[in-house]
Amino acid sequence: MTTYAETYQSWKTDPETFWMQAAEAIDWDEKPSQALFDRGGDLYEWFADGKVNTCWNAVDRHVENGRGAQVAIIHDSPITGTTRKITFAELRNRVATLAGALRARGVEKGDRVIIYMPMVPEALEAMLACGRIGAIHSVVFGGFAAHELAVRIDDAQPKAIIAASCGLEPGRVVHYKPLLDGAIEQAAHKPDFCVIFQREQEVAKLEEGRDVDWHAFQYGVEPADCLPVEGNHPSYILYTSGTTGQPKGVVRHTGGHLVALNWSMKNIYNVDPGDTFWAASDVGWVVGHSYICYAPLIHGNTTIVFEGKPVGTPDAGTFWRVISEHNVRSFFTAPTAFRAVKRDDPKGEFVGKYDLSALRAVYLAGERADPDTINWAANVLGKPIYDHWWQTETGWTIAGMPAGIEALPVKLGSPTVPMPGYDVQILDEAGHPMKPGELGAIAVRLPLPPGTLPTLWNAEDRFRKSYLDHFPGYYETGDAGMIDEDGYLYIMARTDDVINVAGHRLSTGAMEEVLANHPDVAECAVIGISDELKGQLPVGFVCLTTGVNRPHDEIVKECVAMVRDQIGPVAAFKLACVVDRLPKTRSGKILRATMVKIADGEEFRMPATIDDPAILDEIAAALKTIGYPRG
Ligand code: COA
Ligand code: AMP
Numbered sequence: 001m002t003t004y005a006e007t008y009q010s011w012k013t014d015p016e017t018f019w020m021q022a023a024e025a026i027d028w029d030e031k032p033s034q035a036l037f038d039r040g041g042d043l044y045e046w047f048a049d050g051k052v053n054t055c056w057n058a059v060d061r062h063v064e065n066g067r068g069a070q071v072a073i074i075h076d077s078p079i080t081g082t083t084r085k086i087t088f089a090e091l092r093n094r095v096a097t098l099a100g101a102l103r104a105r106g107v108e109k110g111d112r113v114i115i116y117m118p119m120v121p122e123a124l125e126a127m128l129a130c131g132r133i134g135a136i137h138s139v140v141f142g143g144f145a146a147h148e149l150a151v152r153i154d155d156a157q158p159k160a161i162i163a164a165s166c167g168l169e170p171g172r173v174v175h176y177k178p179l180l181d182g183a184i185e186q187a188a189h190k191p192d193f194c195v196i197f198q199r200e201q202e203v204a205k206l207e208e209g210r211d212v213d214w215h216a217f218q219y220g221v222e223p224a225d226c227l228p229v230e231g232n233h234p235s236y237i238l239y240t241s242g243t244t245g246q247p248k249g250v251v252r253h254t255g256g257h258l259v260a261l262n263w264s265m266k267n268i269y270n271v272d273p274g275d276t277f278w279a280a281s282d283v284g285w286v287v288g289h290s291y292i293c294y295a296p297l298i299h300g301n302t303t304i305v306f307e308g309k310p311v312g313t314p315d316a317g318t319f320w321r322v323i324s325e326h327n328v329r330s331f332f333t334a335p336t337a338f339r340a341v342k343r344d345d346p347k348g349e350f351v352g353k354y355d356l357s358a359l360r361a362v363y364l365a366g367e368r369a370d371p372d373t374i375n376w377a378a379n380v381l382g383k384p385i386y387d388h389w390w391q392t393e394t395g396w397t398i399a400g401m402p403a404g405i406e407a408l409p410v411k412l413g414s415p416t417v418p419m420p421g422y423d424v425q426i427l428d429e430a431g432h433p434m435k436p437g438e439l440g441a442i443a444v445r446l447p448l449p450p451g452t453l454p455t456l457w458n459a460e461d462r463f464r465k466s467y468l469d470h471f472p473g474y475y476e477t478g479d480a481g482m483i484d485e486d487g488y489l490y491i492m493a494r495t496d497d498v499i500n501v502a503g504h505r506l507s508t509g510a511m512e513e514v515l516a517n518h519p520d521v522a523e524c525a526v527i528g529i530s531d532e533l534k535g536q537l538p539v540g541f542v543c544l545t546t547g548v549n550r551p552h553d554e555i556v557k558e559c560v561a562m563v564r565d566q567i568g569p570v571a572a573f574k575l576a577c578v579v580d581r582l583p584k585t586r587s588g589k590i591l592r593a594t595m596v597k598i599a600d601g602e603e604f605r606m607p608a609t610i611d612d613p614a615i616l617d618e619i620a621a622a623l624k625t626i627g628y629p630r631g
Contacts, residue, residue, distance in 0.1 A: 004406045004417065007267075011420035018420060019046070019450055022263045023255075026298075027061050028052050029228035032255065036447060037232070042468050044447035045454050047231030047255030054131035054235050056226040057258050058297035059095060062088045067300055070274065073121045076322055077307035078314060079168045080201070083325075086121055095125050096223035099132040102160065103224050105193060105217075109134030112158040112237070114191070115283075116140045116149060116180060118167030119307040122197050122214070123283045124293045126162045127236070131254075134229045135159075138237040138249070141284025142167045142174060143504075143570030146182035148247075152239050153187040155249055155457065162214075164197045165204035170312050177204035231255025237457045238286060240392040241507035242466060243497050245514075249457030250286075250392050257395065260421070260451025261295035264396050268388070268419070269330045270360060270404035273300030278322065279332035280306050285504070286392040287366065291332055295396075304328070310337040317350030324354035331359060334366035334503030335373045339533050342373065348380025359383055361403055365390060366503035367535045368491060371412040389415035389491050391477065392505070393467070394452045398422050398444065398477070399489045414488040421449025426483055431471045436485045441495055443474035497592070499528030499536045501572050508538060508592075511573055514566045515540055515559055520548040525582050525590045526573075529599040529628060539599065540576035541622065552578040577622040585609040595619055601629030 011018040019035040032050030039045060062070070068089035075084040086094070107113060113135050117123035123139070130137040138156045140149050153161070161184075167174035177196065184190060196204055197214040206213065235254040239247035271277050279291035283305075296303035304326060308318055310333070319341065323331055361384045362377060369387040377385045384407070388400030401408060401416045408416060418424040423445035426434045434440045446468075452475075456463040470476045478498065481491045494500075497508045508526040515524040523543040528536035540559060548555075556576045563573035583591045586609050597604035598620050606613055623629070 002405060004402045004408060007402070007405050008418070008420050012423070015421070019259065022450075023047060023050075023259045025262050026052065026255075026258045027057055032231055035450070038447070042446055042464075042473070043454065043460075045232040045253060045256075046450040047259065050231040050255050051228040052231060052255055052258060053226035053228050054254055054258060054294070054298075055095060055099075055128045057262075058128060058131075058294060059088060059092045060226060062300050063092050067273070068092075070300075071302045072297060073124060073303055073305055074276075074326055075121045075305045075307070076326070077119070077168075078318055079170065079307050084121070091125070091128075093223070095128045095132060096225070097218050097221060098125055098129040099224035100221040101218040102129060102135065103133050104221050105160065105212075107133065107135050107159055109227060109229065109233075111135045111160075112156045113137050114140060114149075114153060114156060114158040114161045116142065116161060116163040116176060117197065117283070118142050118164055118174070118176070119282060119305050120164060120197070120199070121305050122164070124305065127283070127289075127293055128297075131235055132226050133224050134227045134233060136234045136236060138239065139284055139289065140239070141282060141570065142176065143284070143568050145564070145566055145568040146179045147186060147566040148568060149179065149183035150186035151245075151247065153183060153191070154189050155239070155247075156237055157189045158191050160193055160195065161191045162195045162197070165199050166202035168201060168307065170309060173202050175202065181207070229254055232454070234457075236289065238289060238392055240286070241498055241505050241510065243507060243509045245507070245510040247507075248462065248466065249459065250453045251455055251457050252395055252451070253454055256450030256452070257294070258298060260396050260449060261290055262298050265295050265299035265301065267402055267404040268397055268400055269332075269363065271299070271301055271329050274302075275329040276302040276304065276326050276358075277330050277332075278304040278306070278326070278328045280310070280319065280337060281332070281334070281366075281503075286395060287332065290395055302326075310340045311344045315350065316341045316344035317353060320351050320354040320356060323356055323359050327358040329358055329360050330363065331361075332363040332365070335364050335369045336367060336502045336534055338364070338373050338377050342376050343533065348376075351380050356381065356383070361386055363388055363400075365397075365415075367500045369415070374412060384410065386410070387415040389479075389489070394448065396451050399424065411484075411486075411488050414484070414490050416489070417487055418489065419449075424483070424489060425474065426481065427471055427474065431474070434482075436483055439480060439482050439492060441471070442477045442479045442481050442489070442491070443471050444477065445474055448475050499538060501528070501536050501538065501570075502534040504570055506538065506567075506571055510567060511538055511540065511563055511571060514563050515542055515576075518542070518555070518559055518562060520544050520550065520555055521559070522546070523582060525592060525595065527592050527596050527599065529596060534572065537575065538571065538573045539623075539626070539628070540573065541579050541582060541595070541619070542576060543579060543582060575626050577626055579618055579622045581612075581615050581618065583615040583619060584611055586611050599623050599628045601631070
């Protein structure tokens with residue numbers, strides 16, 4: 001038996017051998033001559049000179065190896081009341097045909113394809129079809145508004161967009177097609193064509209000459225074979241929130257992605273090929289990319305595409321029903337989902353109605369896992385609950401429980417230990433490593449491991465500025481925390497203006513840009529305040545232009561509508577107040593952290609550089625009008 005410490009040490013001593021061995025689990029058309037390629041200037045790539053195809057590894061090879069009849073994807077939709085299963089053999093045929101149709105319409109290696117779809121298997125098929133022909137997909141989350149989609153269209157410049165006619169939220173049909181049409185109208189770049197997957201819940205009108213129907217488009221086409229691409233060929237771009245309204249296009253290279261995700265399935269999630277694995281997230285997020293689509297399929301697992309919510313579809317027992325019905329072995333969700341279940345079923349009475357004997361462990365990520373939630377879940381389920389920490393940028397776990405290697409003791413409040421490949425350090429402002437127990441910026445010594453971002457799409461300068469410049473020789477995670485004497489990591493807070501709402505990463509800067517466009521708003525600030533269910537909630541403060549004397553509640557309503565309209569419902573921006581002034585330092589920086597403390601009812605030290613302390617009382621009074629601090 002190897003221990004975690006031995007595994008981590010074996011990576012540290014000889015990373016090249018460690019990753020070349022991990023790469024043996026992947027089918028290469030041409031084996032890479034080495035693992036790491038140092039491109040100079042702190043840029044790195046993995047397995048760059050190998051030739052490989054993602055779709056082959058996720059689909060075709062399992063059919064070749066006798067798994068053709070195994071279910072690859074289970075679509076479980078409590079919203080439509082249906083369950084559908086697709087075997088690996090069926091998946092191969094469906095993906096090969098879709099890929100053939102895309103190719104026939106001129107989509108080639110390196111072309112971008114935007115995918116805007118809800119939780120249906122066709123979303124995964126679209127992703128895999130792109131990989132099959134070397135096209136680079138960019139999936140956009142369905143809860144974003146047309147403007148956010150337009151921004152991504154202009155940045156990725158897709159040749160094609162694949163979308164569904166609608167998405168389904170409890171009690172509401174999300175009209176994807178008008179959002180898509182609006183986005184294309186707003187964007188300067190226009191795709192050559194759009195493929196529309198018509199769902200029976202809402203059939204969309206197709207735009208003559210631009211839109212094609214998903215089925216008709218595939219009729220009679222020649223299926224496409226898998227095209228081997230270089231290990232450093234981008235497999236996808238996934239946009240994530242930064243400090244401004246312009247999202248960052250995280251690039252994922254093909255070779256490292258395959259190797260790292262495959263490694264993670266046994267060593268972290270402790271599943272074997274053939275087991276059912278379920279990540280209850282959305283394909284629009286990185287968790288959905290890595291652990292609904294790619295990793296389980298690459299590793300020969302059955303994956304579940306779940307179209308529902310933790311509660312209300314129909315009740316707080318849905319998770320347990322899905323786990324028992326499909327024999328889920330490892331389950332991945334966000335703490336906020338458990339908080340929602342706990343609120344509806346505090347004693348966990350629904351758990352007793354289902355047979356959860358197949359379930360081995362639960363994995364939580366996406367936001368801080370509070371000890372209360374972990375304790376509650378461990379009590380009602382009687383299974384280990386593992387927190388793990390990672391980001392869109394890394395694509396897989398930075399720190400977690402290496403359950404497939406060794407189940408280490410769980411420490412509440414810690415996502416456990418760094419995975420091989422990650423040399424995690426806590427740094428002070430000057431970039432010096434700090435002692436155990438001391439709080440600082442969390443950084444990872446370069447190079448980052450396979451599967452992580454090599455750069456940002458068409459934005460190498462921004463990549464350097466966002467992640468590399470602050471601490472030379474390190475990747476800056478944007479999180480702050482500490483490491484204890486036993487090497488366990490603790491994640492405490494973000495160091496930037498990114499907030500986390502129900503496990504969704506959002507930029508307060510992006511919301512401020514929207515509010516600033518309101519004709520009556522002279523100045524504004526958005527902060528993330530603590531929320532029992534969603535972790536954080538955004539709250540806006542707006543100062544009005546001199547002379548504006550319209551009713552404040554009208555202006556607030558318009559501000560809320562603008563954020564929903566331009567960023568999307570997922571921003572959950574519902575609270576704002578009008579104030580005369582914003583608290584600032586003498587140099588003009590808005591004191592957002594102090595405002596958060598006031599809203600959360602926490603003690604705070606008066607910032608020495610504040611220009612006028614009386615403004616903080618005005619902020620407290622404004623917060624009181626919207627019910628903060630709570631209790
Ligand atoms: N398409 C369109 N709209 C969406 C959407 C999607 N894919 N996902 C969410 N929305 C909308 C919701 O309908 C809601 O709209 P509303 O303001 O009209 O009610 C809004 O965005 C906010 O959604 P959400 O944050 O999901 O809140 P909720 O109140 O609907 O549900 C939870 C609360 C906790 C149950 C829910 O947030 C949840 O399941 N979270 C899990 C988070 C998760 O899996 N994160 C992935 C990272 S691992
Ligand atoms: P995303 O890129 O959307 O996955 O968001 C990544 C960010 O979410 C991280 O940088 C953290 O701020 C936060 N996060 C994710 N997982 C955890 C976790 N297990 N504990 C604390 N914060 C987390």
